[in-house]
Amino acid sequence: MEPWAILSLVVLAWVWHGSMRAREIACAEARVICHRMAWAWLDETVSLKSLGFARDGHGRLRLRRIYAFRYLEATHLIREGVVMLVGDQIQTVLLDTARLDA
Template sequence: MSIDANIVVAVLVAGLIWFWHASMSAREQANRAARETCGRLQLVMLDGTVSIMRLWPRRDHDGRLRLERSYGFEYTDDGYRRLRGFVITLGATVTSVGLAPTPGADDRNGNGDIAPPRRGD
């Protein structure tokens, strides 16, 4: 392997490490947001974690290119029904958390069972 090939491999490995670290940071923020939302609304988050559903490049409010990640999670409001929620992050910042509408349930947070977007930590 030539020196140029070694540099390319090193850059690729560094990029993969950066991507993995950024993904773990965003996932941790999404987990925290899902747990806090479920706790605030007296719901039980099932399986204890979020799972990635979508990864897409998107610009933030400053015009910088970031990765937008959509995570899904399941929760229950009565111990029997499994409902789906989602968390969207832009970079490592949570931009919104949403919960499934529950037919016949009271409006727990005054917003159609959709939690309001979080503004940074």
């Protein structure tokens, strides 16, 4: 196998592994917030809404991932929340119009 093909597979596996870890972190945060607020977390999953680059707190360029999740609040309205990660750190959580900074 060609060296460039092997390198491409390694990079692809590295990105995939990082994406799965980020998704797990976003799911855990959505679960905690819904439990804390006594909301029902619909589908118990998150979906990737945006992927880009951002600088972390140390100025390093990292992948920025934005995940969305849906929840049912006490008034029985279905709402959407968003978890933004820079690298594997939670940067911001948005709940419709409410904002909670990590």
